[in-house]
Every structure is written in structure tokens, then in C-alpha cells.
Amino acid sequence: MKKVILLFVLATLLVAGCGLNSEEGSGSSSADKANSSNVLRIGAQPYPLYASIYVAKEKGYLDEELKKVGATYEWTDFKSGPLVNEAVASGHDDIGFMADMPAILAKSSGQDIQIIADVAYGEKALALLAGPGSDIVSAGQLKGKKVAYGKGTYAQHLLALLLEKENLTFNDIQSVNIPAGDIPAALESGQIDAAVIWEPFISQLVASGKAKVIADGTGIKRGNLVTYAVKKYAEENPQIIAAYIKACQRASDYIKSNPKEAAELIAKDMKVDPLILEDTFKNLHYDQALTTEDVNEIKKVKDYLLQQKLIQNDIDMDSFINLEYLKEAGIGDK
Template sequence: MRTITLRRSLAALFVAALSFGAITQAQAEALRIGYQKYGTLVLLKAKGSLEKRLAEQGIEVKWTEFPGGPQLLEGLNVGSIDFGVTGETPPVFAQAAGADLLYVASEPPAPTSEAILVPKESPVQSVADLKGKKVALNKGSNVHYLLVRALEDAGLKYSDIQPVYLPPADARAAFERGSVDAWVIWDPFLAAAEQQLQARTLRDGTDLVDNHQFYLATRSYAERHPQVISALVEEIRAVGEDSKSDPDKVTEQVAPLLGLPGDITAIAVKRQGYGARFITPEVVEAQQKIADTFTALKLIPRKLSIAEVIWTPPAGKVAQAAQ
């Protein structure tokens, strides 16, 4: 009798241990999101709706800020985050470097939210005048492609300029002290330089680039947690729709997060694209063109296939996204 009782007790303890382990694992499950200083993810983080939605599934949301897209995708590549947002070019460089990522969704084009700047009193009056000049940019960022296209449109080669690869804060410092002749940058850094430094816009992305913002995930996370990724995109889309309908409210929310005055923040907010959608064939085609451009310039070592790294949403989610 004692033996039977002991066995039953041990069995009960074993079941309890398994249950506790399952609960602990569920509690420990996390979605790690990388974001930059500006964009829809900043608004989503402030809103807190994603945390509430995923808490019901026992998933904790953890946020990590990055200074730019290349740095964020390096975090994605080494496994420190599961999901993040960047401009058009960083995913191309990341894929070329072997990162196992997937494109999940994109925002509408926002070509005016990136530009080539020169100091107010600069003698440079056109992109063609940049020949032989030092141009600061974040290597592999969205503005890298803008610079390539602008030079091409002006009849110049990339080799006709002296690229100076710097992250935004260092690039602004170099621009202010006159160590570089031009700076290619995105919002809100762009809006801040225009207003605070009276920097002159030489050329923005209009008629040159789409300047999509892309949401990406590690392949392993997206394949293991398709419903979480879908929920995340739905929350991003909802925040974007709210932003389109009330840009003044967004400005009020974002300005203190950026540490910028409201008038500067408002400029950036109004130039941004809102309304995340799953990736369409047209977006794949545009992104393939960017990849092929950098391959031709020998800035990436091999030809890429963008179609091979597009995430497929669960059945029914694509139709919902189109509504």
C-alpha cells in the first residue's frame, strides 16, 4: 500500500513539475522588437496595445532601440531581436551577408522623407556639383540607394564622389563643422537639420526612390510564430491608420520621445508613409531592382533573389490586409 501511495505521489509531483515547466516556458516566451528613433513602431510602443494583446498568449514584448537600419539588422542576424523595421537598402546588404531574414510587410512610399543636404551657403547647387566632393551617409541604409540613384540621374558614377560612412549623429557633427560637403539623411534627422541648421535640400527622393519602410523577422521566429507576426502587423497597421487621421496627435506623442520641438516633428510626421501591408509582387520587383543595382556596383558580392525571402502570411490574413 505504501508503495502504491508513493508511486501516486511521485506521479503527481511529476505532472505538477511538467505543468509548472509549461507555465514557466509560456511566461518566458518573448517577442523581441528592434526599432529606431522614429517611425510607427515608436507609436506602437507608446500605445501599449501589442503588449496587452500578446499578454493573453503569455508572450512578453521587449523593445531595443537602434541608431539605424544596418545596426538593427545586425541585431536580427545575431539573434538578439526577432523583428524590426528598416528602410529599403539595409535588408539587401543583410541578405547578401547571409542573414536568414524574411520580409513581412511594408509601409507606403515616402520619397520626401529622405534627402541630400548641403550647408545653406554651400556653392553646390545641383547633384552634378557633388563630383569629387565628400558625402556623408550611413552605409547600407535607405539613403545609400537614394544617393546612387541621384548621382545616376545627374550623369555621375558612384566613384565620382568620396563617400564618408558615418551613423547619423557623427554625420551631423561632420556636416556642422564642414568636414563633409553634403549629407544624405532621413527623417527626423532630415527635418531637424533643415530647421536647426538651415541645411538646404539638394534633392529628395521624389521621382527617384520609393523609400519603403520594411518590417522584417528572423526566418525561425516567423515560421514558428505566424499568428504572432500577423497580430503584430495588424497592430502596426491600426496605429498607422490612426496616425493618418490625426497627425497633430501623433506629433504631440512623438516630439517628447524624439527630444525635438513640435514644429520639427510635425514636418517628419507628415512626410512619413502609414498603413503597413503584407508584401506585394510590385514591392518585390522594386526591391529586386535595388538589390541588382548594388550588385552591379559591386557593393554586394552576389546576385540576390528577393522573392526567396518573402514571408507568407497565414491563410486569410492577406485578404484582411487589403481591406
């Protein structure tokens, strides 16, 4: 089972390079050419988990902060974290953002990257769901059940923690690996008994009465979403990285003080109803700072991957998580 998961993750990282839509920031040039030092190429994912970065784009914060240091940006939307990993690995992008687990998997695959900031965290933004009429009311009832989750995603880690609390393992369930976007239909049709999934699917399914929350990450998994950058690019352009962080922090603060306006601003990017988007904001804490608690939680994810042999070699997390760019941006451990 462990070998199968590892092979899946590695294969995805190597071959999943299609299905992208690109959008360039002001004054930028083609993303396919060699990068110049004053252009930051951003690999993005249109999920509410990363709402602050989309707000930074739509509000013009990215343009403003990068202009202060004589830089511009290029923007490419991808459908998943593995696609972002592939884009960074191939030299297409300089920076990406994703959940803690796929970021660590990217590092373990040989990418010379560093985590430079948080994006958000949310214990309730990742949850175990079942159909509204299901008799499942706890993770302890998953034994023998068909449970869907994306292998290599942070949903897999939450499920592992929930099973462990019930003295169960993945050997006790029927694992179903399907993309997050296919989970709602599979759950509604009865093809699966339960699923672990993230926002906005949680809010959408619960609001429509198509699912109920059995358990979330509360007290179990902090659910960090992080930004990583190519180490060489970041070291050569610390002011650009700091400017990016400043722009995203301004956007994080905007979401906190203007959730309705922020939801309306980026709803088209997320393809989510603004009201649902507002609900998802309640389950996430947007902040670029990497607190001691954040760092410790990310390290626990690495320990899990190592223990399960999903990564073969240990990672020096103190060098992988670089707090210097946050300090450069004037953002410390809050």
C-alpha cells in the same frame, strides 16, 4: 571602392553589438535567455521613420493584439540598423525594422530572415542636402565635392541614383562615411560640401536654416522601410507575427488621423520636438501593406547591390518577401 564598402558592411554586422538600451513589454522576461514561443523580441530604432511601431507600443496596441493570441513582447532600442541586424543574427531578437538596403544586406550575410511587412515609405524622407549658402543646386555639381552618407544605408542608394542621372559615379566625388548623427555638425562646419540623410535630420536642418534640400527621392527612390522576422520564428508563430502587424497597422492609421497627438506621444522616444515630428510625418506614408509597387522597388535595390557587387550572390526575392503574414493579418495589396 566596392570591396571597401562590402568589408565595412560585413564588419559592422559582425562586431557592432554594443550601445543598446532595453525595455521589456508587459509580462516579458529577460531578453538574454532563450526565447519562448509566446514572446516576441523586437529590435527597434528610435527614428521617426518607424514612428508607427513606437505609437503601437505607447498606445498599448502591441499589448492588446499580442494578448489576443496569448503572447507578450520584449523591446530593445538600438542606435542603428546594423546593430539590429547583429542582435537578430546573434539570436537576441526575433524581429527588426529598417530601410530596404540594410535589410537585404542582412539577408545576403546569411541571416535566415524574411520581410513580413512594410513600415512606411517616403520619397521626401531621404534627401541630398547642402549648406544654406552653398552654390550647389543640383547633383550634377557634386563632382569633386566631399559628400557624406552612411555606407550600407539606403542613403547610399539614393546618392547612386542621383549621380547616375547626372552621368556621374562615386569615383567622381569624395565619399565621406560618417554616422547620420554627425552629419549636421560636419555640414555646418564646412567639413563636407553635401550629405544624403533621412528624417528627422532633414526637417530639423531645414527648419533651423542650417541646410537646404538639393534633391530628394521623388520619382527616383520610394524609400521603403520594412519589417523582417527570423524565418523559423515566424513559421512557428504565424499568429504572433500577424498580431504584431495588426498592432502596427492600427498605429499607422492613428498617425494619419491624429498626427499632432501621435507626435506628442512618441516625441520623448525620438528625442525630437513634437512640431518637427509632425513635419516629418508629412514626408512619410505609414502602412504595413506591401503593395506591388513596394515589392518591385525593393527588388530594384537588390539588383543595384548585385550589380555593384556589394552582395556576391543573388537573392530569391519572392521567398525573401513573404506576403502570407499580411494576409493572415487581413492586410492586402492596397
